[in-house]
Amino acid sequence: MWKKGFTTLEIRTSNQQSERLPERHGEGFRFAGSQTDVRKRHRSFLRKESLGLTCPVRRNFSNGAGFTPLEVSLIQKVQEFRAALLTGFTLIELLVVKGRRASCMSNMRQVGIALTMYQNEYEKTPPKTQAVYDYASPAAEDNVLKLLRPFVAAEKPEATTPVYACPALKPNPNPAYAPSRVSCTGYLVNSVVMGRRVAAIPNPGAIIAIQEGWSLSNHLWVQPEPNNRSKAALEGREYTTYQEWHMFASQGDHSSWFTKERREQTANVHNKGGNFVFCDGHADYRKYWDRDSGDYGLVDILTKKSVPYEPTRESTTKTLDAAF
Numbered sequence: 001m002w003k004k005g006f007t008t009l010e011i012r013t014s015n016q017q018s019e020r021l022p023e024r025h026g027e028g029f030r031f032a033g034s035q036t037d038v039r040k041r042h043r044s045f046l047r048k049e050s051l052g053l054t055c056p057v058r059r060n061f062s063n064g065a066g067f068t069p070l071e072v073s074l075i076q077k078v079q080e081f082r083a084a085l086l087t088g089f090t091l092i093e094l095l096v097v098k099g100r101r102a103s104c105m106s107n108m109r110q111v112g113i114a115l116t117m118y119q120n121e122y123e124k125t126p127p128k129t130q131a132v133y134d135y136a137s138p139a140a141e142d143n144v145l146k147l148l149r150p151f152v153a154a155e156k157p158e159a160t161t162p163v164y165a166c167p168a169l170k171p172n173p174n175p176a177y178a179p180s181r182v183s184c185t186g187y188l189v190n191s192v193v194m195g196r197r198v199a200a201i202p203n204p205g206a207i208i209a210i211q212e213g214w215s216l217s218n219h220l221w222v223q224p225e226p227n228n229r230s231k232a233a234l235e236g237r238e239y240t241t242y243q244e245w246h247m248f249a250s251q252g253d254h255s256s257w258f259t260k261e262r263r264e265q266t267a268n269v270h271n272k273g274g275n276f277v278f279c280d281g282h283a284d285y286r287k288y289w290d291r292d293s294g295d296y297g298l299v300d301i302l303t304k305k306s307v308p309y310e311p312t313r314e315s316t317t318k319t320l321d322a323a324f
């Protein structure tokens with residue numbers, strides 16, 4: 001019989017008589033039987049214990065449930081799979097969704113590198129514009145995505161820019177906004193930071209430059225957009241306020257959206273979130289509600305404080321001031 005803690009094991013020998021195996025008491029062992037037998041069994045026991053032959057699987061009880069790290073990992077995977085099934089996803093669909101998000105993040109990182117290269121060369125961000133139709137056309141005015149084309153291996157006018165298109169977004173069904181072969185993007189540009197010297201942007205690693213929209217389009221949208229759209233304001237020579245840093249809307253609010261009910265249209269393509277490019281060139285993922293106006297360099301006109309996200313039209317159309 002072997003006692004270890006509160007566990008008792010009964011072991012029978014070949015002659016069916018019980019033997020008492022080592023019993024822990026403090027730092028040593030106590031054996032029953034003759035001194036010779038004790039020494040033999042002691043050596044045999046220690047040898048087997050050192051090889052892991054006599055001890056049960058050791059568990060890490062620090063997590064409170066008595067599970068090994070491998071078991072915890074397996075439980076988490078099962079829970080993720082069950083959550084996917086409850087939301088209507090099959091395992092294959094879940095893998096496809098995650099793959100699209102990863103592919104989009106890779107695209108955004110390349111765009112972030114292109115933005116950094118442009119800023120290093122010209123010491124300022126690309127020019128501020130209002131919305132631009134067929135943005136990649138040679139006839140289109142200079143805009144962010146057009147000027148970044150040489151930095152994403154699209155020097156020729158007929159070259160496509162797959163890094164501008166998120167694989168999770170669908171083409172806009174409205175013919176006026178449908179993407180073309182060359183002008184195809186789902187990105188929205190923050191007009192607050194465009195046309196500025198890089199040194200004038202405080203904490204560029206915290207200010208969003210580009211975010212994801214709701215569809216693939218030939219149209220370059222700016223969100224937030226300036227309320228003063230004059231040439232002088234776009235060039236920074238006149239004061240302007242801004243609105244629509246996020247977009248809670250439906251097709252009833254504008255023909256470019258195609259959802260019947262109002263929903264968040266920006267940064268809501270990857271599991272209620274989206275990928276972002278920041279002014280320092282790095283890319284990151286956030287849930288669409290995990291942001292505020294300060295992330296775009298905008299503050300309340302009166303309080304001069306950042307405004308939190310709210311899923312309302314009032315929040316979308318609220319007039320804000322640039323923080324810098």
